[in-house]
Amino acid sequence: MRISPDEVVIWHGGFVTVNMTLVTTWLLMAAMAIAARLITRGVSKGVHVSRWQSGLEIIVLALKDVISGVGLSRPDAYIGFIGTLFLFIAVSNLATVLPFYEPPTGSYSTTAALSLCVFFAVPFFGIRELGLYGYLKTFVQPTFLMLPFHVISQITRTLALATRLFGNIMSGSMVLALLISIAPLVFPIAVIALGLLTGIVQAYIFTILATVFIAAATHEE
Amino acid sequence: MFIDWFTLIAQIVNFLILIWLLKKFLYGPILEAIDEREKKISGQLIEARAEAEASMKARNEFILKREELEARRESMLQKALDEAENRRRQLLDEARAEADSLRVRLNDALEKERGELRREIVAAVRREVFETARRALADLADDALEERMTQIFIKRLRALGEKEKSAASAMMERSAGAAMVRSAFELSASRRSEIESLFGEVFSLGAKLSFETSPGLICGIELTAGGYRFVWSVSDYLGALEKSVEDFLSVKKDAVAKIDEAVS
Numbered sequence: 182m183r184i185s186p187d188e189v190v191i192w193h194g195g196f197v198t199v200n201m202t203l204v205t206t207w208l209l210m211a212a213m214a215i216a217a218r219l220i221t222r223g224v225s226k227g228v229h230v231s232r233w234q235s236g237l238e239i240i241v242l243a244l245k246d247v248i249s250g251v252g253l254s255r256p257d258a259y260i261g262f263i264g265t266l267f268l269f270i271a272v273s274n275l276a277t278v279l280p281f282y283e284p285p286t287g288s289y290s291t292t293a294a295l296s297l298c299v300f301f302a303v304p305f306f307g308i309r310e311l312g313l314y315g316y317l318k319t320f321v322q323p324t325f326l327m328l329p330f331h332v333i334s335q336i337t338r339t340l341a342l343a344t345r346l347f348g349n350i351m352s353g354s355m356v357l358a359l360l361i362s363i364a365p366l367v368f369p370i371a372v373i374a375l376g377l378l379t380g381i382v383q384a385y386i387f388t389i390l391a392t393v394f395i396a397a398a399t400h401e402e
Numbered sequence: 403m404f405i406d407w408f409t410l411i412a413q414i415v416n417f418l419i420l421i422w423l424l425k426k427f428l429y430g431p432i433l434e435a436i437d438e439r440e441k442k443i444s445g446q447l448i449e450a451r452a453e454a455e456a457s458m459k460a461r462n463e464f465i466l467k468r469e470e471l472e473a474r475r476e477s478m479l480q481k482a483l484d485e486a487e488n489r490r491r492q493l494l495d496e497a498r499a500e501a502d503s504l505r506v507r508l509n510d511a512l513e514k515e516r517g518e519l520r521r522e523i524v525a526a527v528r529r530e531v532f533e534t535a536r537r538a539l540a541d542l543a544d545d546a547l548e549e550r551m552t553q554i555f556i557k558r559l560r561a562l563g564e565k566e567k568s569a570a571s572a573m574m575e576r577s578a579g580a581a582m583v584r585s586a587f588e589l590s591a592s593r594r595s596e597i598e599s600l601f602g603e604v605f606s607l608g609a610k611l612s613f614e615t616s617p618g619l620i621c622g623i624e625l626t627a628g629g630y631r632f633v634w635s636v637s638d639y640l641g642a643l644e645k646s647v648e649d650f651l652s653v654k655k656d657a658v659a660k661i662d663e664a665v666s
Contacts, residue, residue, distance in 0.1 A: 187406045198409070202413070207416070224434075224435045234435070264424065264428075265417070265425075288404070289404040293410055297410070
């Protein structure tokens, strides 16, 4: 039984291996970019707005609300990173309703990549907001003794992020695969529905945790 | 582990590309549109507020102006009413004055006419009365009556007071003219001599008397000498009667005028 879509190799040449994860990711990226482009091409700046634009505005404003709700005072500066995290994870999870689709978030390589992005984004935004000294100072708050715990937490929370998302999505896919082999009618639908919920919840959890980490790094104590 | 390192690196790159794509095609345009719209709406709100303020101001000005006009209209109306009232009073006064003057003129004319009429009536009555009396007396006159009248004349001449006698004598002396006796009828010779002797006796004058007949005297005898005149005749009685009638009529006229005044 396959655990990850990484195992489905489509093209292989030396170090380069084009597997199902990458292909699916590219397709999702293309779909998202094209959809966004199509909708925002005729973007209306007036009072009358198309339904699609309205939907996008709702999503973007909700993301802004989440970011500012966590404590980041300038949500526009973070929405690129945090919003894309949420949208990519959410879309790739929601797409599980499509037949023969395997979510890239079910690949540990993908979730690790996203976690690494968060891992690097935290010092990036922290230094941008507080400066290098200000950011490094957060590691010795409230006392110097806390430094090892801060360093450990940076690494462990990154691992936790990656593993949590991978575990949830991968397990959902596996349960679905098992169910289809045992009871191919009716039951898989309930599991898919549950999977949709889990997928959105996981996207939210991943995003909110990333936001909290960034907020913690950009706030001077 | 399940990590494919190439996939991991490729996914990081993919994610960064996706960030760039979404920033370009999603967040950028959408946030820009939202900002633009909010700006536009707040601009419109400010504009609407300014317009509302302006219209409120215009409304207040209009109300003020309308109140002013109302007040002016009221005052003009009041003025016109006052003027009309004054004019009415003036016209009424004028009409009343004119009516009064007309009434006075009418009264005067009526009074005049009444006076004329009264005078004419009085004159006619008087004429008629005297004419009748004269005619009656003339018809009655005969020798016996003439004799009786002469006796009365002589008696009255004799009865003259001293004061009157001396005054008459003085007047006669001053004139030194002839004395004359005029009668309505022819005096008998005896009566003439009796009168002559009495004249000399009464006035102590030696003047010559002449005698004349004058029917206009109506049953009377008259003695004239210089400026003096002594007469007895029915005409005198009639004259006295006429005078008393005149007096009575004038008294009556005053009474009528008083009554008219009281009535008006």
